[in-house]
Amino acid sequence: MTGGARSESEIRVGTGPLSVLVPPETPPEALQEIERLLGLIDRLADRTAQLHVALDSRVAIEQAKGVLAERLGVTPEAAFEIMRRTARSKRVPLQRFAAAVVRGGETA
Numbered sequence: 001m002t003g004g005a006r007s008e009s010e011i012r013v014g015t016g017p018l019s020v021l022v023p024p025e026t027p028p029e030a031l032q033e034i035e036r037l038l039g040l041i042d043r044l045a046d047r048t049a050q051l052h053v054a055l056d057s058r059v060a061i062e063q064a065k066g067v068l069a070e071r072l073g074v075t076p077e078a079a080f081e082i083m084r085r086t087a088r089s090k091r092v093p094l095q096r097f098a099a100a101v102v103r104g105g106e107t108a
Contacts, residue, residue, distance in 0.1 A: 014038040057095040064098035 010021040013031055018038045022031065061080075068079035087097035 018042050057098075060095055060102060061098040064101035067101050 011024055011026065011031070012019050013022055013034045014020060018041055020034065020038070022034065026034075061083075064083055065076045065079045068074070068083055069076045072079065072082065074082070083097060083101065084094060087094045090097065
C-alpha cells in the first residue's frame, strides 16, 4: 500500500472510526492484538470524554463556590454546603446550579 491507495486484498480490522487496513498475510495473532488495541483505544477515548465532562463540571462548581463565598461572606467549604443543599432542595443538578451561580442567576 503506497500513497494512501487501498489494495483490494487488504483486510479491514475493527469497526467504525477505529478501523485499520492490514495486509492479508497478517498473522491471526497480530489481527487479534490489533482488535484488542483498537478496543482499548475506544474505551480510553470514552473515558477521556467522561473525564473532560467531569473536569468542566468541577471547574464550574469551584467557580461558584468562590462567587458564593464572596457574596455571602462565608468560607468556600460553607459555600459548597450551601450550594449543595440549595441545589438538592430545588432538585437541580449541582453542576447546573453552579453554572447559574457563575452566570449571576442564582444566589443560595
